[in-house]
Amino acid sequence: MSLKHTYTLIAPFYDAMLARATRAARQRSLAALPTDPGRVLLAGVGTGLDLPHLPAQHHYIGLDLTHAMLRRALSRVGPVDFAPVQGDAQRLPFADGAFDHAVLHLILAVVPHPAACFAEIARIVKPGGSVLVFDKFLRRGQPALLRRLANPLVRRVATRLDVVFEDLLPAAPQLALEHDQPALAGGWFRMIRLRRY
Numbered sequence: 001m002s003l004k005h006t007y008t009l010i011a012p013f014y015d016a017m018l019a020r021a022t023r024a025a026r027q028r029s030l031a032a033l034p035t036d037p038g039r040v041l042l043a044g045v046g047t048g049l050d051l052p053h054l055p056a057q058h059h060y061i062g063l064d065l066t067h068a069m070l071r072r073a074l075s076r077v078g079p080v081d082f083a084p085v086q087g088d089a090q091r092l093p094f095a096d097g098a099f100d101h102a103v104l105h106l107i108l109a110v111v112p113h114p115a116a117c118f119a120e121i122a123r124i125v126k127p128g129g130s131v132l133v134f135d136k137f138l139r140r141g142q143p144a145l146l147r148r149l150a151n152p153l154v155r156r157v158a159t160r161l162d163v164v165f166e167d168l169l170p171a172a173p174q175l176a177l178e179h180d181q182p183a184l185a186g187g188w189f190r191m192i193r194l195r196r197y
Helices: 003-030 067-074 114-124 145-157 165-171
Strands: 039-043 059-064 081-086 099-105 125-136 175-184 189-196
Touching: 003 099, 003 125, 003 175, 003 189, 039 114, 059 067, 067 081, 099 114, 114 125, 114 165, 114 175, 125 175
Parallel strands: 039 059, 039 099, 059 081, 099 125
Antiparallel strands: 125 189, 175 189
């Protein structure tokens, strides 16, 4: 089953699974967006769970692979300048340096090729821009036997459980790590901020 098909099927249930559990972490992550107005890509915007927490001064483009997710996101658009775009976060349909900032909430552990997604983000963010990441990652050398055993099945349905964030960094050498802190589930979920040089 393709990722597009899977997320079309789970779109009606997505919020029930994630909204409450991730709300506070999303708010903390998005608070790091700069105050100066700019263009911000929400890569993998999903059902729009980030939208109520966005500062109003920016222009946002919300990209998602499925129409079903984008349709749900549109119902959450409040007083922000927001445009939906259907597309693949691993092959972004935007020019180099098209955005001042990018937000990757719960997308790097979902896409089949997270390094390709990460490299694309580095390509479309302007030098000096920021990248905000909130997702679940293993640490290098972490055994996490249950997660690794479940990964072959779970990754076919919805998400990967084996992504090591540090392994993604070589794909985007122009992104420098500025901040990394545990967010949820004993540090399995992390909030990360990077700067594009």
